[in-house]
Amino acid sequence: xxxxxxxxxxxxxxxxxxxxxxxxxxxxxxxxxxxxxxxxxxxxxxxxxxxxxxxxxxxxxxxxxxxxxxxxxxxxxxxxxxxxxxxxxxxxxxxxxxxxxxxxxxxxxxxxxxxxxxxxxxxxxxxxxxxxxxxxxxxxxxxxxxxxxxxxxxxxxxxxxxxxxxxxxxxxxxxxxxxxxxxxxxxxxxxxxxxxxxxxxxxxxxxxxxxxxxxxxxxxxxxxxxxxxxxxxxxxxxxxxxxxxxxxxxxxxxxxxxxxxxxxxxxxxxxxxxxxxxxxxxxxxxxxxxxxxxxxxxxxxxxxxxxxxxxxxxxxxxxxxxxxxxxxxxxxxxxxxxxxxxxxxxxxxxxxxxxxxxxxxxxxxxxxxxxxxxxxxxxxxxxxxxxxxxxxxxxxxxxxxxxxxxxxxxxxxxxxxxxxxxxxxxxxxxxxxxxxxxxxxxxxxxxxxxxxxxxxxxxxxxxxxxxxxxxxxxxxxxxxxxxxxxxxxxxxxxxxxxxxxxxxxxx
Numbered sequence: 001x002x003x004x005x006x007x008x009x010x011x012x013x014x015x016x017x018x019x020x021x022x023x024x025x026x027x028x029x030x031x032x033x034x035x036x037x038x039x040x041x042x043x044x045x046x047x048x049x050x051x052x053x054x055x056x057x058x059x060x061x062x063x064x065x066x067x068x069x070x071x072x073x074x075x076x077x078x079x080x081x082x083x084x085x086x087x088x089x090x091x092x093x094x095x096x097x098x099x100x101x102x103x104x105x106x107x108x109x110x111x112x113x114x115x116x117x118x119x120x121x122x123x124x125x126x127x128x129x130x131x132x133x134x135x136x137x138x139x140x141x142x143x144x145x146x147x148x149x150x151x152x153x154x155x156x157x158x159x160x161x162x163x164x165x166x167x168x169x170x171x172x173x174x175x176x177x178x179x180x181x182x183x184x185x186x187x188x189x190x191x192x193x194x195x196x197x198x199x200x201x202x203x204x205x206x207x208x209x210x211x212x213x214x215x216x217x218x219x220x221x222x223x224x225x226x227x228x229x230x231x232x233x234x235x236x237x238x239x240x241x242x243x244x245x246x247x248x249x250x251x252x253x254x255x256x257x258x259x260x261x262x263x264x265x266x267x268x269x270x271x272x273x274x275x276x277x278x279x280x281x282x283x284x285x286x287x288x289x290x291x292x293x294x295x296x297x298x299x300x301x302x303x304x305x306x307x308x309x310x311x312x313x314x315x316x317x318x319x320x321x322x323x324x325x326x327x328x329x330x331x332x333x334x335x336x337x338x339x340x341x342x343x344x345x346x347x348x349x350x351x352x353x354x355x356x357x358x359x360x361x362x363x364x365x366x367x368x369x370x371x372x373x374x375x376x377x378x379x380x381x382x383x384x385x386x387x388x389x390x391x392x393x394x395x396x397x398x399x400x401x402x403x404x405x406x407x408x409x410x411x412x413x414x415x416x417x418x419x420x421x422x423x424x425x426x427x428x429x430x431x432x433x434x435x436x437x438x439x440x441x442x443x444x445x446x447x448x449x450x451x452x453x454x455x456x457x458x459x460x461x462x463x464x465x466x467x468x469x470x471x472x473x474x475x476x477x478x479x480x481x482x483x484x485x486x487x488x489x490x491x492x493x494x495x496x497x498x499x500x501x502x503x504x505x506x507x
Contacts, residue, residue: 003053005046010035017045019052039142043130050134051083081483082476084136087494088469091501092116095453101446104164105157110148111443113139118447119454120466125149135470153438159247161442162223165449166247169216175250176217178410179257181236183208209437212236214244217256217409220452223247224445226437237261238269254278254395256406271394278406281390285381287328290388302387304332307400326392327400335387342382349374457501468494 006028008016014035021029033049036042096102096112105111117128120135125145132139140148151157210227223244227236241255254276262279270277286294289308308328342364349364351357353372366375393403451462458465472494477484490498 005049005053006030007042007046013037015042017042017049019049039126039129043126044133046130047134079478080475081478082136084474085470085472086136086474086487087472087490087498088120088135088466089116089137091454091465091469091498092119092450094501095450095457096446099168099449099453100164101161101449104160108148108151110140110145111152111446113137114145114443115446115450118443119451119462120470136473149439150435151439152442153435158438158442158445161446162244162247165220165222165445166244166250168449169218169220169222175252176254176256176406176409177222177241177244178215178217178219179212179237179240179255179261180410181210181212181261183210210236211441212240214240217406218452218456219409221445221448224441226434226441237266241270241275242273251275254406256410258410267394276394278391278393278395278403280407281326281392283385283390286384287326287388287390290328302330302335304330306330307404309400311396323396324392324394325396326390327403328388328390329400329404330387331389332387334389338386339383342379342386346374346379454501458497459500460497465497468497 003022004020006018006020008018010016012035014037016035017033019031019033021031023029031052033045033052036045093112093116096115101115102112113132114125114128116137117123117131117139121127121131123131126142128145129139129142139145212225212227213221214223215221223240225236225240225243227239237255237257241253245251245253251274255270256278259280259282262277267277287308287310289310293308306329310326310328312324312326345362345364348357349362352362352365353374364375364379366373391400391403391407395403398406454465455462460468472488472490474485474487477486
């Protein structure tokens, strides 16, 4: 059985913290660490218990002689009076300052500590006290944190974060921004004017909110915004773009988003505002320019990365100048993956028709036929489209490769969202008021920015970086007549990692 931490309510109303090392004849082998009367004291004791379980102090070769003057032994070890995960703390605080967040938040240490806690171990605001204690940082009390949260929800505070991130990213005229949305659900069944059930990719039924995220072309977060849970994704984009414009006073913006983000109204509003867009297009039939090419080249196969151009010369452009242009590109690898998926679905369709498996959702099974059969016309149509992807843009001044490359960077913002959902766990969130939700997302936004910079510098995932640096600590030892400062030795690869984290700006 692995060691575990146990908390017990005492008769005086305090909470005792104990480590259960094992069981002997049905009785626990306990080590009592102390009793806590406040959430902060409890967090510190639990952090101490976790360090004991991890065995980090026991396994360190501290490189000092702890036996002089008759002190230091197995039975009477030299006490460790201070301990910090200094390398991890320095990496996070260094990135926080480099991004300009120290000045943007007017040196608000509570906010900086919340960002640090979210990077080290995502959790609730109360959990952050324990998380920080575990790495050797004494944070503000939980009561103080709660008092500070409303300030982080204000427009001015959030604008300062956005402006700091935009300055770091080098945002200026002609900036390319990526946009995507996600949903955050809540541990409650009660909906209100903000938390509302809506479309969920995870098919959850709980009330949720919709969150939009703007990033630059590198996936570096620029702005985050929250909307009602039942608001259509397409309606979240323009408010986010306009807010970003106001916050950073920039007009020349090109928005890159998936086709699902753009309604016809969105496109018109963006063009009317003097902005530009790059989107992926959806099409059910072979585009005309490709069909024409097929007729002109009946015996020729597509080439990998072959591009066709379809210019729209209607609309606002001067006579003879395209108003927008759509590029279609063929990818051999995309075609291979798509054709493999089609073949697998056809095989299942044939088994379903033969009665070997149940008929589930399979687009290639024609249920309207007198006898169920494979819809070969649809199969052939889908195969003819395999490997072809469309990209529409109002930036007619860009080369096809620039447009396609910009769209491909949407993977960066998807990565940013994955970080917010996994490494940074923006959800599930238990906040109820709009103010606390906005404050929470402000912290998440800043943590995403810091995490992005740390990943760029280190070449590691944020999760792996934290796990690596967290192990190496600095200590204070009390020996008779003196305090000794020491540190756990660093392997060469960790030394190199710390050097990379101290390097110049990655881009």
